[in-house]
Amino acid sequence: MSLDIDKVAIKTSLSSFLGSNCTEMDGATDFFEELAEKAEEVNLGINEYIFREKDDSDYVYIPVSGAVMLERATLTGSRQVFAFLFTGNILGISEHKNYSFSAKTLTNAVVIKINQQLILDIFDKYPAIAQRYHEVTRHILTLILDQLFIMGQKTAHQRLAHFLLDMKYRLGHGTQTFHLPMSRQDIADYLGMSLETASRGFSKLKKDGLISIENNYQITLENYDALKAYAED
Amino acid sequence: MSLDIDKVAIKTSLSSFLGSNCTEMDGATDFFEELAEKAEEVNLGINEYIFREKDDSDYVYIPVSGAVMLERATLTGSRQVFAFLFTGNILGISEHKNYSFSAKTLTNAVVIKINQQLILDIFDKYPAIAQRYHEVTRHILTLILDQLFIMGQKTAHQRLAHFLLDMKYRLGHGTQTFHLPMSRQDIADYLGMSLETASRGFSKLKKDGLISIENNYQITLENYDALKAYAED
DNA sequence: CGAGCCCTTGATGCATTTCAACGAATGTGG
DNA sequence: CCACATTCGTTGAAATGCATCAAGGGCTCG
Incomplete structure (x- = not known):
């Protein structure tokens, strides 16, 4: 059956x-x-x-x-x-x-x-x-x-922060960790920036302790409130 | 009645x-x-x-x-x-x-x-x-x-060119001349750029002979095809 | 004629792109 | 199982586009 x-x-x-x-x-x-x-x-x-x-x-x-x-x-x-x-x-x-x-x-x-x-x-x-x-x-x-x-308002890094918050909501299933199924290039083309700027954005958020990254695609939001504050100006 | x-x-x-x-x-x-x-x-x-x-x-x-x-x-x-x-x-x-x-x-x-x-x-x-x-x-x-x-693709000046083509289509009534009812600031906020960048865009398109401007708001497309080519890369 | 508003233009600094090299992960064939 | 190629991501340096700050000019309206 x-x-x-x-x-x-x-x-x-x-x-x-x-x-x-x-x-x-x-x-x-x-x-x-x-x-x-x-x-x-x-x-x-x-x-x-x-x-x-x-x-x-x-x-x-x-x-x-x-x-x-x-x-x-x-x-x-x-x-x-x-x-x-x-x-x-x-x-x-x-x-x-x-x-x-x-x-x-x-x-x-x-x-x-x-x-x-x-x-x-x-x-x-x-x-x-x-x-x-x-x-x-x-x-x-x-x-x-x-x-x-x-797209109209935010700086490149803020747009990336916003993207990660959206992905956490949609892929995190209640947790702060999620797996991104798309490449850096895909993200860049979604947010209207170059691949390199997207990559630098990830590095910056990691350096600032807002996220951690495993194997490029596994993301954990280490400080949800701070990331949200950063995304929203 | x-x-x-x-x-x-x-x-x-x-x-x-x-x-x-x-x-x-x-x-x-x-x-x-x-x-x-x-x-x-x-x-x-x-x-x-x-x-x-x-x-x-x-x-x-x-x-x-x-x-x-x-x-x-x-x-x-x-x-x-x-x-x-x-x-x-x-x-x-x-x-x-x-x-x-x-x-x-x-x-x-x-x-x-x-x-x-x-x-x-x-x-x-x-x-x-x-x-x-x-x-x-x-x-x-x-x-x-x-x-x-x-918003994702174009440079500021190209976005402006695209905007003018849209306005010509919607306000030109078949002619190449139309009157813009909005300010430079409104246009800038629509296209995600500063007021000054919008203004410089108008100046550049005018200098290049693609448009002419009367009283800031009365626009004529002097070379539709060239403007379209410019907008579309 | 003067005040106020909007637009333009110039100068400067910053954000982002572009060009380029390197590094990490993955897969392939010897 | 190990070179090797390939793909993708990161990082640096230089160039560029855009925002910001600042001043001046042209309209419009009282």
């Missing part, structure tokens, strides 16, 4: 992105059954593209495990990273006809793949789900506004 | 933001009637706040005339401008319970004020309108992503 187990995983992921309170909504149970039936799981290796910019945006994806990066490349070879996504996040929700960025795995990953049209059809049956879906879109919009705010 | 004239203006603005094709949608006519009946027009002076960050986001606004700026202030007195909005744009659509930024007029302005709950109620009656409304939200999201992209 491995098929059923798959469907359980899909339902768990769906409810994690829709919010736990969603399971008590009218028609939510039916909705989960129907969507889980038609969604599919995809296994991906490291550094694989889930979709590319300007591809037809026919699908929405939800990572079950692993980490994903949203990026856009320029003509001249530079790159902007828009977001890092982990388990329970959602990709492609805000796209119209074509994706406006590429999605690339940072690790091996399993993602749920759902047809957009399927979701639109389901909205007609379950208006409460449609409402929740668009709340998620609006939430993403406020997250991007926050990111835009940070 | 000045009231009826007001309602015509409201309907015109609604259709301009919902897209002209929307008037041919099922139920659109009824929708316009109903919304225009319950919406109200507000007259505002220059430098007035339409709403402030953290106010209850009970209303959505659509400028009929004038220009509006979305901004967020920091504890330390600096400021990030998120967007400049003109006739037919919409404000507050993506907010959940509280606004995540303030909206302030740059000029005298007339805006249509619509209750959010009213819109939600109307969605139940006219699903096609709900669909279109959420398309607008998604479109706004892609615009902010573009802005984030620019």
Whole structure:
């Protein structure tokens, strides 16, 4: 009965992105059954593209495990990273006809793949789900506004501090230690700085005793309050 | 019958933001009637706040005339401008319970004020309108992503060039000349640079023959293609 | 005509990028 | 199992872009 187990995983992921309170909504149970039936799981290796910019945006994806990066490349070879996504996040929700960025795995990953049209059809049956879906879109919009705010305001090192606080929140699972799945270059492209400046930022925060670093990717926040104070001016 | 004239203006603005094709949608006519009946027009002076960050986001606004700026202030007195909005744009659509930024007029302005709950109620009656409304939200999201992209990639002068191209598109009405309703400081806070850097950017573009400037605010693009090439690396 | 505001311009210092070299970790084939 | 190559991160030095400080100029409005 491995098929059923798959469907359980899909339902768990769906409810994690829709919010736990969603399971008590009218028609939510039916909705989960129907969507889980038609969604599919995809296994991906490291550094694989889930979709590319300007591809037809026919699908929405939800990572079950692993980490994903949203990026856009320029003509001249530079790159902007828009977001890092982990388990329970959602990709492609805000796209119209074509994706406006590429999605690339940072690790091996399993993602749920759902047809957009399927979701639109389901909205007609379950208006409460449609409402929740668009709340998620609006939430993403406020997250991007926050990111835009940070990009405009902060110095490079402060932006890095802010990034680490965000990663602690999303990857720390209640602890001060977490593993970064992305490279220094990825971080630099996310925060709008050079690789070297990102690296120097890590070194400075370490020297000041705000963080400690093991094997480049394992980070511990040694003084959460001080790091927060540093990030916020 | 000045009231009826007001309602015509409201309907015109609604259709301009919902897209002209929307008037041919099922139920659109009824929708316009109903919304225009319950919406109200507000007259505002220059430098007035339409709403402030953290106010209850009970209303959505659509400028009929004038220009509006979305901004967020920091504890330390600096400021990030998120967007400049003109006739037919919409404000507050993506907010959940509280606004995540303030909206302030740059000029005298007339805006249509619509209750959010009213819109939600109307969605139940006219699903096609709900669909279109959420398309607008998604479109706004892609615009902010573009802005984030620019903030990360470009040098200060290139960001300014990009800004001017955007303003030409939105304010030029097909010509190469347009009037900027915002100050150098507003532009600087939008593009994440100092007032002086913004000013130097204008001077440089003028010196290079890409633009000409009358009275500080009246801009003409003298060489659109060259400006575009400059903006895009 | 004068006051006040905004914009421009110059000079200086600092933050960040760029160029370059080195070091650590990982993987490969002999 | 050990050279070797490769990739990625760190660090230093030089150059550059931008912010800051400061002064002056042009509009606008009373």
